[in-house]
Amino acid sequence: xxxxxxxxxxxxxxxxxxxxxxxxxxxxxxxxxxxxxxxxxxxxxxxxxxxxxxxxxxxxxxxxxxxxxxxxxxxxxxxxxxxxxxxxxxxxxxxxxxxxxxxxxxxxxxxxxxxxxxxxxxxxxxxxxxxxxxxxxxxxxxxxxxxxxxxxxxxxxxxxxxxxxxxxxxxxxxxxxxxxxxxxxxxxxxxxxxxxxxxxxxxxxxxxxxxxxxxxxxxxxxxxxxxxxxxxxxxxxxxxxxxxxxxxxxxxxx
Numbered sequence: 001x002x003x004x005x006x007x008x009x010x011x012x013x014x015x016x017x018x019x020x021x022x023x024x025x026x027x028x029x030x031x032x033x034x035x036x037x038x039x040x041x042x043x044x045x046x047x048x049x050x051x052x053x054x055x056x057x058x059x060x061x062x063x064x065x066x067x068x069x070x071x072x073x074x075x076x077x078x079x080x081x082x083x084x085x086x087x088x089x090x091x092x093x094x095x096x097x098x099x100x101x102x103x104x105x106x107x108x109x110x111x112x113x114x115x116x117x118x119x120x121x122x123x124x125x126x127x128x129x130x131x132x133x134x135x136x137x138x139x140x141x142x143x144x145x146x147x148x149x150x151x152x153x154x155x156x157x158x159x160x161x162x163x164x165x166x167x168x169x170x171x172x173x174x175x176x177x178x179x180x181x182x183x184x185x186x187x188x189x190x191x192x193x194x195x196x197x198x199x200x201x202x203x204x205x206x207x208x209x210x211x212x213x214x215x216x217x218x219x220x221x222x223x224x225x226x227x228x229x230x231x232x233x234x235x236x237x238x239x240x241x242x243x244x245x246x247x248x249x250x251x252x253x254x
Contacts, residue, residue, distance in 0.1 A: 047249030
């Protein structure tokens with residue numbers, strides 16, 4: 001019979017391993033990189049969508065500033081047969097209902113970007129619910145269509161925000177390509193940022209009222225169209241059921 005001798009150094013090693021194992025169990029540690037949807041684990045919004053080699057992408061605009069470029073954007077998007085998704089703040093909808101109607105009537109979709117553009121991840125559950133509901137109510141009152149997508153102001157979110165959006169029948173959507181038009185980059189810089197980062201299933205972030213977006217947009221649409229890309233609304237890009245979201249925020253079917 002073999003006798004196993006546990007010397008002091010080996011005993012210390014095993015005790016250390018046992019201690020680490022206990023800590024990981026207690027803390028709910030997981031080595032998986034998947035994003036979980038059950039209670040207690042971090043939730044992620046949709047940053048992009050797995051589309052394989054299918055060259056589709058979504059153009060999205062956050063509307064929280066003025067509406068001076070409404071007609072210009074509509075004309076540009078129409079020329080390139082590019083439906084877009086406009087995430088609108090409730091106060092913007094109240095201030096510019098005619099622009100909301102113009103975008104809607106031109107075939108673009110109007111989605112929820114909160115009611116007052118707060119740091120929504122710092123709000124109570126009750127206030128989060130009010131921000132989302134009030135914005136959706138205002139959009140529906142103008143367009144007759146209730147939003148099914150939500151994007152947090154400043155791109156901020158937490159579990160409470162995502163859960164409330166889900167409770168109100170909305171998917172939380174971010175972006176994987178930021179044009180940085182809000183930084184007043186030149187039209188050429190905006191164009192290069194977008195076209196150098198494009199991939200099937202990308203969600204691109206622009207802003208209405210941004211200084212150089214109207215000049216950059218035709219260049220971007222021309223180049224992406226030439227590369228074989230098709231533009232779809234964000235609600236048509238994402239999967240509505242039977243999907244997972246990985247650690248990078250990519251939505252994957254199945």
